[in-house]
Amino acid sequence: xxxxxxxILGLLLFVTACENDLDQVPPNIASADSLEDFTGVxxxxxxxxxxSATPMAVMGDFRADNAFMFEAPYTEFxxxxxxxPTMEDQFFGPFYTAMYRAILSTNNVIENASDGxxxxxxxxxxxxxxxxxxxxxxxxTVNLSAAPVVDDTSILARQPASDVYDNVIIPDLQDxxxxxxxxxxxxxxxxxxxxxxxxxVYMHRSxxxxxxxQLAAVINGASAAGVSLQANFIDIFGVDNDLNSEIIFAxxxxxxIPDEYGFSEFWSxxxxxxxxxLMPLDADLVAAFDAVANDTLLGGDLRRAVTIDETLxxxxxxxxxxxxxxxxxxxxxxxxxxxxxxxLNENGSSAAEVLPELDxxxxxxxxxxxxxxxxxxxxxxxxxxxxxxxxxxxFEGKRWFDLVRxxxxxxxxxxxxxxxxxxFPIPISEVLASGGTITQNPGY
Numbered sequence: 001x002x003x004x005x006x007x008i009l010g011l012l013l014f015v016t017a018c019e020n021d022l023d024q025v026p027p028n029i030a031s032a033d034s035l036e037d038f039t040g041v042x043x044x045x046x047x048x049x050x051x052s053a054t055p056m057a058v059m060g061d062f063r064a065d066n067a068f069m070f071e072a073p074y075t076e077f078x079x080x081x082x083x084x085p086t087m088e089d090q091f092f093g094p095f096y097t098a099m100y101r102a103i104l105s106t107n108n109v110i111e112n113a114s115d116g117x118x119x120x121x122x123x124x125x126x127x128x129x130x131x132x133x134x135x136x137x138x139x140x141t142v143n144l145s146a147a148p149v150v151d152d153t154s155i156l157a158r159q160p161a162s163d164v165y166d167n168v169i170i171p172d173l174q175d176x177x178x179x180x181x182x183x184x185x186x187x188x189x190x191x192x193x194x195x196x197x198x199x200x201v202y203m204h205r206s207x208x209x210x211x212x213x214q215l216a217a218v219i220n221g222a223s224a225a226g227v228s229l230q231a232n233f234i235d236i237f238g239v240d241n242d243l244n245s246e247i248i249f250a251x252x253x254x255x256x257i258p259d260e261y262g263f264s265e266f267w268s269x270x271x272x273x274x275x276x277x278l279m280p281l282d283a284d285l286v287a288a289f290d291a292v293a294n295d296t297l298l299g300g301d302l303r304r305a306v307t308i309d310e311t312l313x314x315x316x317x318x319x320x321x322x323x324x325x326x327x328x329x330x331x332x333x334x335x336x337x338x339x340x341x342x343x344l345n346e347n348g349s350s351a352a353e354v355l356p357e358l359d360x361x362x363x364x365x366x367x368x369x370x371x372x373x374x375x376x377x378x379x380x381x382x383x384x385x386x387x388x389x390x391x392x393x394x395f396e397g398k399r400w401f402d403l404v405r406x407x408x409x410x411x412x413x414x415x416x417x418x419x420x421x422x423x424f425p426i427p428i429s430e431v432l433a434s435g436g437t438i439t440q441n442p443g444y
């Protein structure tokens with residue numbers, strides 16, 4: 001049974017008549033200097049992650065080769081040109097707003113709370129929010145203040161992604177690791193989650209030397225924290241399995257707590273329940289499962305039926321039953337194991353050292369272990385890991401961002417993609433509201 005955070009309604013109502021998403025303040029809360037308990041403010045930061053779930057799911061799978069759209073203008077997700085900003089209202093705008101609202105809430109906690117654990121959780125959530133923003137938009141506006149001076153438009157200028165990593169995301173995660181316990185308490189941020197996210201961040205920066213020890217720490221510390229691979233792949237997903245043993249961190253969702261995202265949710269999109277894409281499953285993902293058919297034990301890849309329905313041409317991974325209560329999985333142990341294997345390979349470990357890291361995941365899927373006498377070179381191991389990530393994590397919002405960080409988008413998508421379109425467009429409303437201080441990404 002999952003635990004849903006108790007939220008103070010006043011924290012969820014933000015002023016809408018504002019110039020940009022940095023100057024939004026909770027109207028029903030006392031000023032920060034008069035607050036003594038920042039639990040509600042921290043809970044708001046958790047809550048706002050919900051606004052990123054469906055946009056990240058659609059960007060991660062529908063932009064890539066796992067799913068596609070049928071109805072214009074949504075088909076722009078499958079085309080690499082300047083027309084994607086038409087999706088602002090449903091995807092980029094709500095995502096952008098939710099992340100900066102989360103950041104403002106975390107800033108309040110970081111600046112004013114005296115509880116070290118709350119500050120550690122806030123730093124994890126701020127790092128998570130900025131990491132999502134950088135993945136999606138590249139250079140972004142940085143606000144580290146609970147009360148930004150909104151009359152100073154210069155603070156809206158986008159900062160280089162590398163600076164956001166170096167000055168915000170990585171330091172925040174390092175602080176969170178120091179502040180938090182390894183034990184996962186009711187699905188909240190933990191030391192293990194911060195280590196996992198830091199390892200993932202280093203992987204996105206191709207800093208494999210720093211990624212490996214963080215990911216190894218998660219794997220080595222998992223058992224003591226009660227984290228383990230689920231015996232059956234199907235038991236990772238569905239509302240009855242929220243916060244199961246494999247989940248290191250998830251954004252918790254409850255239909256009893258309305259959120260600000262007023263469109264079809266991620267489970268609707270992947271399940272073909274939205275008329276804009278009634279049969280979203282890309283045949284390329286079906287072919288990817290077909291490609292491992294001869295490498296399976298009796299009964300085939302057990303992930304296949306969980307992930308794809310070839311009759312409906314959709315994904316049942318997040319079932320329609322209980323859909324509005326599905327948690328959005330941000331980090332799970334299998335993801336970390338696959339990233340660790342990738343880091344080892346990029347750091348020069350041999351195939352005989354790397355491939356056994358995948359055994360537990362493959363055996364759970366009913367696949368044979370990979371043979372290091374057949375898959376021998378670094379390039380072959382790299383491809384094997386990428387293939388495994390695709391099948392393991394399909395429809396979990398990872399695929400497009402994996403293609404971009406590994407530089408394989410052209411190869412896997414089968415076309416030459418202008419580098420401008422590896423990122424998504426900044427919401428036009430933000431560009432206009434800032435008077436042009438916030439600039440648009442090239443190509444849009």
